[in-house]
Amino acid sequence: MFQYYCLNPISQIGLEKFTEEFENTQDVNQAQGILVRSAAMHDMELSNNLLAVARAGAGVNNIPLDKCAEKGIVVFNTPGANANGVKELVIAGMLLAVRDIVGGINWVESAKDNADIAKATEKEKKRFAGTELTDKKLGIIGLGAIGVKVANVAKHMGMEVYGYDPYVSVDAAWNLSRDVKHALNVEEIYETCDIITIHVPLLDSTRGMINKEAISKMKDGVILLNFARDLLANEEDVLEGIKEGKIRRYVTDFPNPTTAGAEGCVVIPHLGASTEESEDNCAKMAVKQMMNYLKNGNIINSVNYPNCDMGICSQAGRVAIFHKNIANMITKFAACFGDEGINITDMMNKSKGEVAYTMIDIETAADAEIISKLQAIKGVFRVRVVK
Numbered sequence: 001m002f003q004y005y006c007l008n009p010i011s012q013i014g015l016e017k018f019t020e021e022f023e024n025t026q027d028v029n030q031a032q033g034i035l036v037r038s039a040a041m042h043d044m045e046l047s048n049n050l051l052a053v054a055r056a057g058a059g060v061n062n063i064p065l066d067k068c069a070e071k072g073i074v075v076f077n078t079p080g081a082n083a084n085g086v087k088e089l090v091i092a093g094m095l096l097a098v099r100d101i102v103g104g105i106n107w108v109e110s111a112k113d114n115a116d117i118a119k120a121t122e123k124e125k126k127r128f129a130g131t132e133l134t135d136k137k138l139g140i141i142g143l144g145a146i147g148v149k150v151a152n153v154a155k156h157m158g159m160e161v162y163g164y165d166p167y168v169s170v171d172a173a174w175n176l177s178r179d180v181k182h183a184l185n186v187e188e189i190y191e192t193c194d195i196i197t198i199h200v201p202l203l204d205s206t207r208g209m210i211n212k213e214a215i216s217k218m219k220d221g222v223i224l225l226n227f228a229r230d231l232l233a234n235e236e237d238v239l240e241g242i243k244e245g246k247i248r249r250y251v252t253d254f255p256n257p258t259t260a261g262a263e264g265c266v267v268i269p270h271l272g273a274s275t276e277e278s279e280d281n282c283a284k285m286a287v288k289q290m291m292n293y294l295k296n297g298n299i300i301n302s303v304n305y306p307n308c309d310m311g312i313c314s315q316a317g318r319v320a321i322f323h324k325n326i327a328n329m330i331t332k333f334a335a336c337f338g339d340e341g342i343n344i345t346d347m348m349n350k351s352k353g354e355v356a357y358t359m360i361d362i363e364t365a366a367d368a369e370i371i372s373k374l375q376a377i378k379g380v381f382r383v384r385v386v387k
C-alpha cells in the first residue's frame with residue numbers, strides 16, 4: 001500500500017483516479033508521494049519515506065528541485081494541463097488593461113443609490129473609455145503551452161502577434177499559428193509591441209528580466225501582462241515606469257505588497273489556473289504520473305529526473321537507481337548483480353544534466369546485500385526496490 005499526502009487542496013476528480021493500492025495520509029512523514037499546487041516546500045523537512053512530489057500545475061519554483069534530486073525524490077509537473085485556463089484569463093487581462101472595466105464597475109458600485117444612475121452613466125462613462133485590441137501588436141515572451149495558446153487566440157482577435165522563445169519545442173512550433181511573427185531577440189518584442197505578455201518559467205536566467213533597462217526599450221504607453229511569476233519583473237521598476245507614463249498598465253496574477261492597490265496595476269489573486277477544468281486536468285495528470293512512478297518506477301514529465309519508461313515489470317524484480325551522471329556507473333551496477341549470479345533481463349539508463357536514472361529488471365528478486373552494495377557505489381543517491 002502506498003500513501004500520499006496533499007499539501008494543497010487537490011481536485012476530487014483527480015484523487016478519485018487513485019486505485020486501491022493508494023491511500024491518503026494525514027501524516028506527511030509517512031507519505032511516499034506528495035501532491036502540491038503552490039505551497040512553498042523549500043523549508044520543508046523531506047522524510048526518507050518520500051519518493052515523489054507531483055505538482056498539479058506548471059511552475060515548480062515552490063519546490064527544492066536540486067535537494068529532491070540528491071535525495072532521489074522525483075518531482076513531476078503537469079505540462080499544459082492548465083494552459084487553457086491561463087490563456088482565457090490572459091485575454092481577460094488584456095481587456096481589463098485597454099478598457100477601464102474595473103474603474104467603471106467601481107463607479108457603478110459607488111453610485112448604486114443614485115436614482116438618476118442611468119443619466120449619470122452617460123455623463124461619467126467617458127472617464128472609463130479605452131482602446132481596442134484589433135490591429136495592436138502583441139508580443140509574447142515564451143511560446144510554451146500557454147504562450148502558444150495566447151498567440152493563436154490573439155491572431156483570431158485580429159492582433160498582430162510577435163513571439164520570442166529561443167528554446168521553443170517542436171510540439172509548440174507545430175501548434176503555433178504560422179501568422180505569428182518570429183522575433184529573433186527579446187529587444188524586437190520590446191521595441192515593436194504595444195502589449196507584452198510574459199510566459200516563461202521563473203529561473204535564475206529569467207528572474208527580474210522585466211527591469212528598468214528592458215522597460216526603457218519599450219514603446220511609450222506599453223501594456224505589460226504577467227501571468228507567469230511576479231519575480232520575473234522588477235516591480236519597483238514597473239511602478240516607476242507607470243509613474244513616468246511609460247507603462248500604461250501592468251496586469252499581474254501575483255498580488256504582493258508592491259503591486260496590490262498600486263496606481264496603474266490590475267492585480268488578480270493568482271486565478272490563472274483556478275478553473276474546474278484546469279484543476280481537474282492537473283490533478284488527473286499528477287495522480288496518473290505519481291501512480292505509474294510509485295508502482296512501476298516509470299518517470300514521465302519529471303522536472304528533475306529524465307523520462308524513463310519500461311512499462312509494467314513482468315520479471316521477478318525491478319530495481320531503480322538514482323545517481324550522478326558520470327562514467328562507469330552501469331558497469332558497476334551490472335557487476336553487483338553478476339557477482340550474485342543474477343541475470344539482468346532488461347535495463348534503461350537516462351540522464352538529465354548532472355543526474356541519471358537507471359532501471360534494471362532481473363530474473364531473481366534482489367536481496368538486501370545487493371541493494372546495500374549498489375547503495376555503497378560512489379555517486380549513487382538512492383536505490384529503490386520497485387518489485
Ligand SMILES: NC(=O)C1=CN([C@@H]2O[C@H](COP(=O)(O)OP(=O)(O)OC[C@H]3O[C@@H](n4cnc5c(N)ncnc54)[C@H](O)[C@@H]3O)[C@@H](O)[C@H]2O)C=CC1
Binds near residue numbers: 086144201227
Ligand atoms: N498564473 C497561473 O496560474 C499560472 C502560471 N503559470 C506560469 O507560467 C509559466 C509558463 O507556463 P507554461 O506555458 O505552461 O510552461 P511551458 O514550459 O510550456 O513554457 C515555457 C516556455 O518558456 C520558454 N522560455 C524559457 N526561458 C525563456 C526565455 N529566457 N525567453 C523566452 N522564452 C523562454 C521555454 O522554452 C518554454 O517554451 C510557468 O512556468 C508558470 O510559472 C503556469 C500555469 C498557471
Ligand SMILES: O=C(O)CCC(=O)C(=O)O
Binds near residue numbers: 056270273
Ligand atoms: O495551482 C495553481 O492554482 C497555480 C497554478 C500555477 O501557477 C502554475 O501551474 O504554475
